[in-house]
Amino acid sequence: MNRVHIKTYGCQMNERDSEAVAAMLRARGYRIVASEDDCDILLLNTCSVRDAAEQKAIGKAAHESSRRRRDPDFVLGILGCMAQNRGAGLLDRLPDVDLIVGTQKFHRVPDYLDNLRAAREAGVPVAEAIVETGVEEGSQNTIRDHMEGPGRQVCAFVSIQQGCDMNCTFCIVPRTRGDERSRPAGDIVLECEELAARGVREVTLLGQIVTSYGRRDQRQGDGASPFVRLLERVHAIPGIERIRFTSPHPRGFRRDLADAYSRLPKLGEHVHLPVQSGSDAVLRAMNRPYSRERYLEIVRMLKGARPAMAFSTDIIVGFPGETDEDFERTRTLCEEVDYDMAYVFKYSVRTGTPAASMPDQVPDEVRESRNQALLEVLRAGSLRRSRALVGTVQEVLVEGPDKTGLRLTGRTRANRAVVFDGPGRLAGELVPVEIAGASVSTLYGALAPAGAGLQTPACPVSL
Numbered sequence: 001m002n003r004v005h006i007k008t009y010g011c012q013m014n015e016r017d018s019e020a021v022a023a024m025l026r027a028r029g030y031r032i033v034a035s036e037d038d039c040d041i042l043l044l045n046t047c048s049v050r051d052a053a054e055q056k057a058i059g060k061a062a063h064e065s066s067r068r069r070r071d072p073d074f075v076l077g078i079l080g081c082m083a084q085n086r087g088a089g090l091l092d093r094l095p096d097v098d099l100i101v102g103t104q105k106f107h108r109v110p111d112y113l114d115n116l117r118a119a120r121e122a123g124v125p126v127a128e129a130i131v132e133t134g135v136e137e138g139s140q141n142t143i144r145d146h147m148e149g150p151g152r153q154v155c156a157f158v159s160i161q162q163g164c165d166m167n168c169t170f171c172i173v174p175r176t177r178g179d180e181r182s183r184p185a186g187d188i189v190l191e192c193e194e195l196a197a198r199g200v201r202e203v204t205l206l207g208q209i210v211t212s213y214g215r216r217d218q219r220q221g222d223g224a225s226p227f228v229r230l231l232e233r234v235h236a237i238p239g240i241e242r243i244r245f246t247s248p249h250p251r252g253f254r255r256d257l258a259d260a261y262s263r264l265p266k267l268g269e270h271v272h273l274p275v276q277s278g279s280d281a282v283l284r285a286m287n288r289p290y291s292r293e294r295y296l297e298i299v300r301m302l303k304g305a306r307p308a309m310a311f312s313t314d315i316i317v318g319f320p321g322e323t324d325e326d327f328e329r330t331r332t333l334c335e336e337v338d339y340d341m342a343y344v345f346k347y348s349v350r351t352g353t354p355a356a357s358m359p360d361q362v363p364d365e366v367r368e369s370r371n372q373a374l375l376e377v378l379r380a381g382s383l384r385r386s387r388a389l390v391g392t393v394q395e396v397l398v399e400g401p402d403k404t405g406l407r408l409t410g411r412t413r414a415n416r417a418v419v420f421d422g423p424g425r426l427a428g429e430l431v432p433v434e435i436a437g438a439s440v441s442t443l444y445g446a447l448a449p450a451g452a453g454l455q456t457p458a459c460p461v462s463l
């Protein structure tokens, strides 16, 4: 009765938290299973960032509650952001849930499950759900374990920071993730070294606002910021070939970070830089402390450091008070930046955030039509940028078989997915691929002879 399945909703931080919980559970003797139909313990690691995400997880938990009622041995848990946001209140809707564990208590999940199972085995009736949503000092340091899978893992997420102090007026994250806390750089470097020793070639450093990494608690010199110093240390690790990070905040994107792209070739030609809106009035109302012009200046600075730089972003449409003119500014900003990809979100009211009580909430039809209009602009731009790569040779880090299992998949330095034919033993290798076809988000190609016409002059690796 120890087979656990963890279903994850939401962002990469949540995925990383789930991985760490899985690794901790496995170290305790639990079995992590890929199918939820085969599990004895189902843990839903949830997201609260938009109402739809919460409703999805609540719907799933309600559905699984009937299994819980039928099978007294089954364990159902809700972890993460929605557990933190709603706490014991979830039990009103979901009285059969056994476990509600917030974002600072993931590392306690093995103990809670051990206790629950021991009590059940001893026949002790467990009347009440375990609800744990407290603050825990140092909890950011507990997300560090990785599970070794059967296949080779080429790319890994590494959590460097938890929480957020920015207080964007739309956002629930300061409430679900708590104050900003960074892990010590030495711990992060050690984790990356261990991953490299296991064959990982690409690390993505994760945090709510990675550009603020270490600002609160590390020595501030005149030179590079703690985040850039961390990048330098990870860059020096043999075996790590690529470094990505998400998400930076435009406010913290200074010259030293742009310069890092000139100095550190393992940083690919891609930055995910959330803009949220192209209108200064909306940015102000969102409490985003930068202007459209400052954002564009950062984009120009990065294109200066790496001409092939690709950008992706997060955008909210229909923020309270957003006019047609404001929206038009967002649209023209998208054209100006020429994004490879963007996540577009319709503004979702989050109870307790300042924007929830702002006047001029935008009707849903307007939010929807702006959403569609922007998606169309972005789709056309992505396709154009994809097609421009046809005929070029790209350096691809091979991740393994594609969805069909028949071909290989990997990513370019600019984070574009590429599908091509080749032997499975190439997983973890950097190979040149000549691009022959392109869809909005995926490139198709064929292995090129070693060193053939790579279009990436900053490429650090001789092929």
Ligand code: 5AD
Residues within 6 Å of the ligand: 049, 050, 170, 171, 172, 274, 276, 314, 315, 316, 345, 346, 347, 348, 349, 350
């Ligand atoms: N409504 C819609 N989108 C939101 N995001 C955060 N809060 C909200 C909200 N209330 C989006 C932002 C953020 C991304 C992770 O989710 O664009 O960058």
